[in-house]
Amino acid sequence: NAGVTQTPKFRILKIGQSMTLQCTQDMNHNYMYWYRQDPGMGLKLIYYSVGAGITDKGEVPNGYNVSRSTTEDFPLRLELAAPSQTSVYFCASSNAWDRSSYEQYFGPGTRLTVT
Amino acid sequence: DAKTTQPPSMDCAEGRAANLPCNHSTISGNEYVYWYRQIHSQGPQYIIHGLKNNETNEMASLIITEDRKSSTLILPHATLRDTAVYYCIVDTGNQFYFGTGTSLTVIP
Numbered sequence: 542n543a544g545v546t547q548t549p550k551f552r553i554l555k556i557g558q559s560m561t562l563q564c565t566q567d568m569n570h571n572y573m574y575w576y577r578q579d580p581g582m583g584l585k586l587i588y589y590s591v592g593a594g595i596t597d598k599g600e601v602p603n604g605y606n607v608s609r610s611t612t613e614d615f616p617l618r619l620e621l622a623a624p625s626q627t628s629v630y631f632c633a634s635s636n637a638w639d640r641s642s643y644e645q646y647f648g649p650g651t652r653l654t655v656t
Numbered sequence: 657d658a659k660t661t662q663p664p665s666m667d668c669a670e671g672r673a674a675n676l677p678c679n680h681s682t683i684s685g686n687e688y689v690y691w692y693r694q695i696h697s698q699g700p701q702y703i704i705h706g707l708k709n710n711e712t713n714e715m716a717s718l719i720i721t722e723d724r725k726s727s728t729l730i731l732p733h734a735t736l737r738d739t740a741v742y743y744c745i746v747d748t749g750n751q752f753y754f755g756t757g758t759s760l761t762v763i764p
Contacts, residue, residue, distance in 0.1 A: 545699075574752075576754075581756070582756060583743060583754030583755050583756050583757055584700065584752075584754040585754070586751050586752065586753075589751070599751060600751070600753070629697060631699050631700070633699070633700075643688065643690070643705075643747050643752075644690075644702045644705065645692075645700075645702065645752070646702070647699030647700050647701070648699055649698065649699055650697065650698070650699055652697075
């Protein structure tokens with residue numbers, strides 16, 4: 542199993558550009574998540590999905606969009622990139638069928654700089 | 657909103673036990689306590705979780721107080737590779753709230 546993979550690893554965007562961060566998991570997990578981590582801070586949840594076709598907002602959803610058309614993929618879309626979106630983005634997945642098993646598996650992250 | 661409080665940093669001598677405390681005084685009866693760690697800028701790694709009983713696995717032990725308002729993560733024999741930021745998280749259902757964690761430095 543490759544686990545959770547993310548592409549790209551690094552990206553520099555100009556203000557106003559858009560891009561999609563890709564996330565794929567091969568563990569057949571039902572839950573998937575997107576987090577951002579600013580320097581020296583903990584992770585903040587952007588969006589999550591409890592299954593294909595179902596997404597919901599997390600703590601900091603503004604400026605982002607997601608979709609979940611398959612179990613494996615959960616792309617994160619940035620429209621009109623702003624310097625405040627400079628961050629490291631982590632994707633995670635979990636097999637959360639009950640509350641005793643919310644262990645999340647994280648990808649390696651995408652480091653995004655908006656200038 | 658962060659629902660946990662952790663000291664910002666701790667040191668531990670190599671080979672000794674590292675005891676990392678966490679306060680979660682507003683925890684509800686069916687909310688689990690999870691511990692993760694993050695080494696450098698890698699993705700966080702799951703360590704252990706529990707509800708009310710103490711838990712142990714190959715990485716660590718988790719001690720939860722009887723009133724469930726605090727817990728302690730124990731790394732029994734810390735190594736240099738355990739230097740990381742450790743996050744204590746209360747599961748609120750679908751969302752995890754990561755605070756700023758405890759930066760543990762293992763000293764040779």
